[in-house]
Amino acid sequence: MQLEGAAAALVGPLDLLVHDASTLGKVPLRELAETECEDLARVLEVNLVGPFRLTKAVVGSMVLRGRGLVLGITSDAGVVGYPRWGAYGVSKAALDHLMRTWAAELEGTGVRFLSLDPGEMDTAMHAEAMPDADRSNLASPAEVAARVVDLVQSIESLPSGARLDSAQIARVA
Amino acid sequence: MKPAVWPRDEARLLQVDPMARTVADRRLPDLPSLLRANDVLVVNDAATLPASLSGSTRRGPVEARLAGPGETDRDWTAVLFGAGSWRQRTEDRPPPPELSPGEWIRFGDELSAEVRGVSPVSPRLVDLRFAEGGEALWSALYRQGRPVQYSYLCGPLALWHVQTAYGSRPWAVEMPSAGRPLGVALLGQLRRRGVGIATVTHAAGLSSSGDPGLDARLPLPERFEVPPSTVEAIHAARGAAGRVLAVGTSVVRALEAGATHDGHVRSGRGVAALRISAGFEPRVVDGLLTGVHEPGTSHFELLKAFAAEPLLEEARARAEGWGYLGHEFGDLSLILGG
Numbered sequence: 133m134q135l136e137g138a139a140a141a142l143v144g145p146l147d148l149l150v151h152d153a154s155t156l157g158k159v160p161l162r163e164l165a166e167t168e169c170e171d172l173a174r175v176l177e178v179n180l181v182g183p184f185r186l187t188k189a190v191v192g193s194m195v196l197r198g199r200g201l202v203l204g205i206t207s208d209a210g211v212v213g214y215p216r217w218g219a220y221g222v223s224k225a226a227l228d229h230l231m232r233t234w235a236a237e238l239e240g241t242g243v244r245f246l247s248l249d250p251g252e253m254d255t256a257m258h259a260e261a262m263p264d265a266d267r268s269n270l271a272s273p274a275e276v277a278a279r280v281v282d283l284v285q286s287i288e289s290l291p292s293g294a295r296l297d298s299a300q301i302a303r304v305a
Numbered sequence: 306m307k308p309a310v311w312p313r314d315e316a317r318l319l320q321v322d323p324m325a326r327t328v329a330d331r332r333l334p335d336l337p338s339l340l341r342a343n344d345v346l347v348v349n350d351a352a353t354l355p356a357s358l359s360g361s362t363r364r365g366p367v368e369a370r371l372a373g374p375g376e377t378d379r380d381w382t383a384v385l386f387g388a389g390s391w392r393q394r395t396e397d398r399p400p401p402p403e404l405s406p407g408e409w410i411r412f413g414d415e416l417s418a419e420v421r422g423v424s425p426v427s428p429r430l431v432d433l434r435f436a437e438g439g440e441a442l443w444s445a446l447y448r449q450g451r452p453v454q455y456s457y458l459c460g461p462l463a464l465w466h467v468q469t470a471y472g473s474r475p476w477a478v479e480m481p482s483a484g485r486p487l488g489v490a491l492l493g494q495l496r497r498r499g500v501g502i503a504t505v506t507h508a509a510g511l512s513s514s515g516d517p518g519l520d521a522r523l524p525l526p527e528r529f530e531v532p533p534s535t536v537e538a539i540h541a542a543r544g545a546a547g548r549v550l551a552v553g554t555s556v557v558r559a560l561e562a563g564a565t566h567d568g569h570v571r572s573g574r575g576v577a578a579l580r581i582s583a584g585f586e587p588r589v590v591d592g593l594l595t596g597v598h599e600p601g602t603s604h605f606e607l608l609k610a611f612a613a614e615p616l617l618e619e620a621r622a623r624a625e626g627w628g629y630l631g632h633e634f635g636d637l638s639l640i641l642g643g
Contacts, residue, residue, distance in 0.1 A: 193473030
């Protein structure tokens with residue numbers, strides 16, 4: 133509410149909301165049996181409840197104006213049960229389902245929801261999760277962001293509620 | 306009438322028909338069945354600011370309630386209150402220390418403002434210039450400010466309690482409360498019934514200053530904006546024999562202030578300084594959805610432009626008998642003829 137209010141004061145009603153902020157939880161990543169309950173709750177608070185709060189603050193105005201786009205930035209850890217990625221993966225699976233459910237409930241209103249899995253990127257977060265990864269194989273966040281901007285321009289061709297992986301993002305954009 | 310003492314998920318709906326002179330007890334979910342295809346519902350899309358700031362001066366503590374923006378992005382008009390808390394009625398709060406131009410108020414660690422002018426109407430009404438502007442001011446305001454509180458509530462309000470489902474432009478310093486019970490699902494039902502939904506933005510102002518002289522002048526002039534799409538929606542409704550239903554007195558003020566003599570609504574920005582009461586002939590608005598108001602308030606006076614006073618008094622008495630609740634989080638009335 134605070135973020136949305138200050139943003140709307142500066143730029144006017146929002147047409148695009150990108151749920152980009154998220155956390156891995158405790159690093160080094162650990163198996164579920166070693167994960168504290170409170171740490172799982174914190175990951176869900178940041179990666180799931182935060183996006184829910186922001187969406188709720190913005191979506192009514194989008195419905196009234198008959199347009200709007202909400203993007204959830206997700207991960208294949210939300211589809212595949214990778215060992216040690218449990219807290220993060222659960223939060224991303226839930227974020228995907230949040231986007232799908234909003235999409236179903238607001239079908240026909242002009243407000244659209246998409247989950248985007250940008251693939252592995254060369255970020256500080258990736259380095260924290262996988263410090264030994266070969267960074268030359270990782271996509272540049274700036275290039276991925278540019279593709280997401282292109283994708284937003286051609287969004288009408290995509291069904292609301294869809295989930296796109298990095299290959300699909302590249303094809304559409 | 307008893308006030309609703311906390312935000313609720315439901316509202317009763319007092320249906321007042323000024324033509325048939327009837328009063329009926331309904332619930333808000335009945336609203337779609339009481340409207341027709343081609344009617345248009347006009348809502349105020351102003352979001353509510355965290356307009357109350359706790360501050361300190363060399364002469365003691367103050368609460369500043371922002372009333373409206375001034376000339377630059379650092380200027381705000383504000384009403385000051387003295388020591389005390391939201392649990393006291395505004396009229397029981399001690400007056401603020403009398404400040405002179407050039408004195409400063411500090412609001413927490415992040416904000417400070419200079420008093421630039423003091424109104425001749427009341428020493429509580431001051432022009433402030435914040436040291437910060439733009440993004441720094443807005444971010445700090447949203448971190449430090451609280452919504453304006455009401456002494457009859459059972460607890461302090463958070464910012465989300467005072468928002469409508471669709472509010473998006475942070476212009477209102479108190480909640481445009483008639484729209485608060487209208488959820489996204491109800492708006493969808495109205496649309497499916499063929500009822501148009503249009504917006505104005507109206508900077509709903511402070512409801513109480515604690516100073517009788519200043520209270521008598523409320524509402525202060527309030528800025529508003531009518532978008533072109535709303536002009537079109539009203540025109541289309543009229544062309545199809547639909548009715549224009551304002552959600553809240555702020556929408557009535559914005560639409561009537563922006564109308565020409567022959568009832569055409571103009572798009573654009575303006576300042577609503579008009580007072581609407583008995584004898585005022587609405588040129589645009591056919592009816593309104595609003596709270597259940599008590600005689601003697603400016604809201605009740607406005608209703609007299611839409612229904613005869615005896616009918617309004619009968620409606621209010623029946624509502625009280627039926628256990629309706631009043632004030633910001635109370636029940637609604639629909640004042641609309643056939």
